[in-house]
Amino acid sequence: MNSWKEQLSSQIPQDWGKEIDIFETQIELRKRGKLDEKIFAETRLRRGVYGQRYDNGQRHDGEQTQKLAYPSGLLKGPETVWDAPGMLRIKIPFGGVTPDQLDVLAEVAEEYSNGILHVTTRQDFQYHYIHIEDTPDIMRRLAAAGITTREACGNSVRNLTACPKAGVCSGEEFDVTPYARALTDFLLGHPDCQDFGRKVKIAFSGCQGEACGLVMMHDIGALAVKKTRRGKDVHGFALYVGGGLGTVPYQAKLFDAFLPPEELLPISQAIARVFGRLGEKKNRAQARLKFLVVKLGIEEFRRLVWEERQILPDDPHWTSYLDHLPAYGETPLKPPSPLSAEKTLPEGFAEWQRSNVKAQKQTGYAIATVALPLGDLSSDQTRKLADVARRYIGDNIRTTVEQNFVFRWVSEEDLPDLYEDLLEIGLGDSGANTIVDVTACPGTDTCKLGISASRGLAEELRNRLAAKSFEMDEAVRSLRIKVSGCFNSCGQHHVADIGFFGNSRTLNGYKVPHFQVILGGQWAENAGSFGMTIGAIPSRRIPEVVDRITDHFVLVRNQGENFCDFVARIGKKELRSLIENLMKNAPSFEDNPDFYHDWGDPREFTMLDRGIGECAGEVISASQFDLADAEREVFDAQLELEKENYAEADALAYQSMVGASRALVKQQYFDVPEPPDIVVEEFTQRFLDTELFYDKYAKGKFARYLLQRHQQGPVNADADSVHQLIDQAQLFIDAAHACYARCAVE
Amino acid sequence: MEYFMELQRLSVKLVAESTTVKPLELVPVFHAWIRNQKLKDHLMIDVADYNHVPEGPGTLLVTYEGNYSLAQEDGKIALLYQRKRLLAGTLTERLNTALKAVLTASELLEQEDEFRDRLSFDRNRFWVISNDRLSLPNTEQSFEELSPALSEIATEFFGHDNFILSRQGGEKERLSVLVESSVLN
Numbered sequence: 012m013n014s015w016k017e018q019l020s021s022q023i024p025q026d027w028g029k030e031i032d033i034f035e036t037q038i039e040l041r042k043r044g045k046l047d048e049k050i051f052a053e054t055r056l057r058r059g060v061y062g063q064r065y066d067n068g069q070r071h072d073g074e075q076t077q078k079l080a081y082p083s084g085l086l087k088g089p090e091t092v093w094d095a096p097g098m099l100r101i102k103i104p105f106g107g108v109t110p111d112q113l114d115v116l117a118e119v120a121e122e123y124s125n126g127i128l129h130v131t132t133r134q135d136f137q138y139h140y141i142h143i144e145d146t147p148d149i150m151r152r153l154a155a156a157g158i159t160t161r162e163a164c165g166n167s168v169r170n171l172t173a174c175p176k177a178g179v180c181s182g183e184e185f186d187v188t189p190y191a192r193a194l195t196d197f198l199l200g201h202p203d204c205q206d207f208g209r210k211v212k213i214a215f216s217g218c219q220g221e222a223c224g225l226v227m228m229h230d231i232g233a234l235a236v237k238k239t240r241r242g243k244d245v246h247g248f249a250l251y252v253g254g255g256l257g258t259v260p261y262q263a264k265l266f267d268a269f270l271p272p273e274e275l276l277p278i279s280q281a282i283a284r285v286f287g288r289l290g291e292k293k294n295r296a297q298a299r300l301k302f303l304v305v306k307l308g309i310e311e312f313r314r315l316v317w318e319e320r321q322i323l324p325d326d327p328h329w330t331s332y333l334d335h336l337p338a339y340g341e342t343p344l345k346p347p348s349p350l351s352a353e354k355t356l357p358e359g360f361a362e363w364q365r366s367n368v369k370a371q372k373q374t375g376y377a378i379a380t381v382a383l384p385l386g387d388l389s390s391d392q393t394r395k396l397a398d399v400a401r402r403y404i405g406d407n408i409r410t411t412v413e414q415n416f417v418f419r420w421v422s423e424e425d426l427p428d429l430y431e432d433l434l435e436i437g438l439g440d441s442g443a444n445t446i447v448d449v450t451a452c453p454g455t456d457t458c459k460l461g462i463s464a465s466r467g468l469a470e471e472l473r474n475r476l477a478a479k480s481f482e483m484d485e486a487v488r489s490l491r492i493k494v495s496g497c498f499n500s501c502g503q504h505h506v507a508d509i510g511f512f513g514n515s516r517t518l519n520g521y522k523v524p525h526f527q528v529i530l531g532g533q534w535a536e537n538a539g540s541f542g543m544t545i546g547a548i549p550s551r552r553i554p555e556v557v558d559r560i561t562d563h564f565v566l567v568r569n570q571g572e573n574f575c576d577f578v579a580r581i582g583k584k585e586l587r588s589l590i591e592n593l594m595k596n597a598p599s600f601e602d603n604p605d606f607y608h609d610w611g612d613p614r615e616f617t618m619l620d621r622g623i624g625e626c627a628g629e630v631i632s633a634s635q636f637d638l639a640d641a642e643r644e645v646f647d648a649q650l651e652l653e654k655e656n657y658a659e660a661d662a663l664a665y666q667s668m669v670g671a672s673r674a675l676v677k678q679q680y681f682d683v684p685e686p687p688d689i690v691v692e693e694f695t696q697r698f699l700d701t702e703l704f705y706d707k708y709a710k711g712k713f714a715r716y717l718l719q720r721h722q723q724g725p726v727n728a729d730a731d732s733v734h735q736l737i738d739q740a741q742l743f744i745d746a747a748h749a750c751y752a753r754c755a756v757e
Numbered sequence: 758m759e760y761f762m763e764l765q766r767l768s769v770k771l772v773a774e775s776t777t778v779k780p781l782e783l784v785p786v787f788h789a790w791i792r793n794q795k796l797k798d799h800l801m802i803d804v805a806d807y808n809h810v811p812e813g814p815g816t817l818l819v820t821y822e823g824n825y826s827l828a829q830e831d832g833k834i835a836l837l838y839q840r841k842r843l844l845a846g847t848l849t850e851r852l853n854t855a856l857k858a859v860l861t862a863s864e865l866l867e868q869e870d871e872f873r874d875r876l877s878f879d880r881n882r883f884w885v886i887s888n889d890r891l892s893l894p895n896t897e898q899s900f901e902e903l904s905p906a907l908s909e910i911a912t913e914f915f916g917h918d919n920f921i922l923s924r925q926g927g928e929k930e931r932l933s934v935l936v937e938s939s940v941l942n
Contacts, residue, residue, distance in 0.1 A: 125807070140805075388813075389810050389812045394929055
């Protein structure tokens with residue numbers, strides 16, 4: 012066997028394998044020009060295949076913009092060149108990952124990418140510099156390890172995040188993991204989640220007070236709540252909706268103070284349906300759920316969702332997972348054991364323990380954070396980390412939104428050995444969960460929308476802060492710094508104590524990279540409040556900003572006052588006055604050319620490399636996707652005909668016509684069931700009898716191809732008959748496209 | 758058709774010993790290569806800095822055809838060429854193309870003003886890495902299958918019977934073959 016498809020066929024879940032095969036065909040169709048560029052763009056985004064900087068075919072080299080002469084000239088989306096390497100995002104629901112999965116992730120990174128795994132601020136992994144033709148095999152290898160890229164990007168339900176300490180945290184109400192898993196599985200590929208104007212992000216948190224779940228900045232946030240009824244604990248969720256960061260951040264609003272678990276899935280489905288139906292589709296800047304909640308008001312939104320909930324057809328998936336809850340739990344690899352006072356501790360261990368280790372609620376166990384600089388680790392490190400996990404904790408690894416890993420269920424006795432093993436592979440840095448542990452989005456390194464070098468700045472700050480972390484005031488040490496390369500907030504700067512987002516200013520006739528300074532965001536309380544904008548500072552002066560702000564905090568803060576309260580107390584004016592002179596007096600280019608370069612980039616700064624972002628995806632309706640599927644099926648029918656598989660070719664051609672007609676019916680009757688008898692009947696009533704499907708000259712001729720095949724069954728199993736049917740199917744699909752376009756105009 | 762003959766994704770590595778050059782110094786150099794179109798047979802796209810990652814790719818020159826990286830490795834500096842797009846020709850020809858790519862880059866680096874007298878690659882040995890666990894996993898059989906093609910290249914490079922091939926890398930790592938001159942050993 013010399014294809015991953017053959018090699019792994021028995022290990023890949025059947026439906027996942029089929030979806031990947033379909034995507035491979037869609038790639039082929041696009042290469043042949045048989046799939047619309049925008050539909051393909053949204054299709055690949057929903058498979059996690061994302062664009063990357065310079066994929067518009069040009070790059071500024073510091074002196075001029077150079078054309079990048081990619082060979083094929085084909086596009087994989089608007090202004091996105093086919094041959095340009097891109098990014099692949101991999102969903103890791105609630106950050107849960109096993110050593111075996113890490114092994115596969117490492118292999119894929121070195122064979123197809125650059126040998127780097129990047130952990131994102133939403134617990135995903137990302138690969139960069141991937142060629143699109145390699146993606147189906149990558150997906151197969153990941154799928155065989157139980158990992159999907161489906162709906163990692165595009166207008167879909169993105170990775171569902173959760174507190175990485177869920178199940179082991181002493182402050183939680185209960186373990187949200189099984190609920191997060193159930194909702195992930197339920198919504199993945201759900202028909203009601205295919206017609207959004209923008210993405211939907213969901214998060215779970217086990218408690219209100221800490222940050223981990225960041226519920227308040229998500230489209231849908233579920234906060235664990237416990238009640239006592241008749242002397243027994245009853246689990247539920249405080250459900251929040253309409254939160255989000257982006258250019259203008261919104262705090263989520265309370266939808267329900269105590270949603271019972273049996274309503275978690277159906278209410279989420281109802282929210283998806285209301286958002287799909289009423290959410291903005293044209294103005295992309297207003298299309299997130301948060302805008303719909305504001306537009307309708309939370310009361311009306313809640314009413315509509317509950318109204319929708321009442322008419323949802325029952326689905327056994329809503330509650331079937333609840334039967335398995337009592338059996339859910341993680342198995343520690345080792346028995347609990349306290350850290351012996353007699354044990355000789357390695358150098359640096361005390362510092363690492365102080366910042367990176369927390370006690371679990373289960374006595375004798377600890378949670379250890381593996382700090383990743385900029386969220387990156389190499390394939391070699393990943394494999395070795397997987398082996399370290401196998402030695403100490405087994406499968407109990409999670410990624411975090413602070414771009415780290417946590418090891419759960421570490422027997423306390425093993426902590427010194429674990430530390431030494433992590434040091435050995437370059438992953439023993441202390442300073443996790445402190446000001447040194449700076450979070451950053453990819454920024455200008457790889458993002459098409461990046462303005463400033465967020466990673467370059469983060470690395471500079473990390474190095475400087477690490478160097479003085481030993482002498483740092485404890486109040487400063489516990490602060491969080493987060494950096495975004497632009498205003499879109501992927502670095503989550505709004506909820507950091509000290510946040511930055513990239514922008515630019517023109518000084519002395521040159522573009523100069525800047526960062527806007529945001530102070531006083533609240534990381535705790537599930538991202539309970541957002542920071543205030545203080546002013547834009549040249550990028551090279553940001554380290555000085557951090558020094559001045561933190562020094563002032565130490566100097567004037569009240570006893571026990573946290574940074575958030577300090578910022579609110581002293582106010583924007585005083586804070587700005589601390590850094591105002593850094594906004595002025597730019598050196599001349601001749602005196603200090605570095606001032607005009609961004610961190611880590613020796614080119615003179617420019618905004619010319621920005622491209623069209625793909626975060627917003629393309630607005631493609633469910634009907635358009637169904638029509639594209641019909642195109643693919645008729646293409647597959649041709650392939651089967653070539654292989655003389657007449658029965659398969661006949662079935663596919665027929666299926667493509669039914670699919671195309673269902674696409675049209677869906678416009679009027681979204682929940683039309685799938686059985687062909689119903690689809691054809693509905694199509695006949697709604698489109699044929701009404702003459703909506705009529706072609707100006709051919710009238711209802713093309714519809715009769717469908718009706719004839721539906722009524723008469725399979726055609727003769729010979730080349731001519733099947734060929735004729737395939738031709739008819741193609742004509743029917745063309746007519747369906749024309750009908751869809753006419754209806755859309757009307 | 759024997760699968761190993763289809764090997765396309767492959768890497769070739771050279772090392773430089775006793776150099777004071779740090780991979781981070783390559784960032785402006787690779788940017789200048791892009792500006793000046795230094796590699797004629799590669800479409801150069803960007804430079805990426807991964808020097809914060811131990812055992813990572815160090816400084817990376819991303820091209821359409823494949824990536825070049827210069828990284829610290831076991832106290833030395835390693836220049837790696839990772840081919841990502843299809844190569845024409847037989848397996849031997851493809852291996853040769855990849856080897857030439859890394860040799861060309863190594864010569865260009867040695868000629869850079871800031872590296873003159875500071876950087877010298879050891880051309881008595883190079884590593885060929887199968888970047889494809891399906892076609893050529895890290896097994897003794899794969900090593901034997903790849904050896905004839907490698908021997909052809911090594912013969913051309915070091916002379917007849919003047920070389921040694923040895924399989925390297927652990928079970929989970931990619932197949933890596935060290936090709937080194939036997940004359941100087």
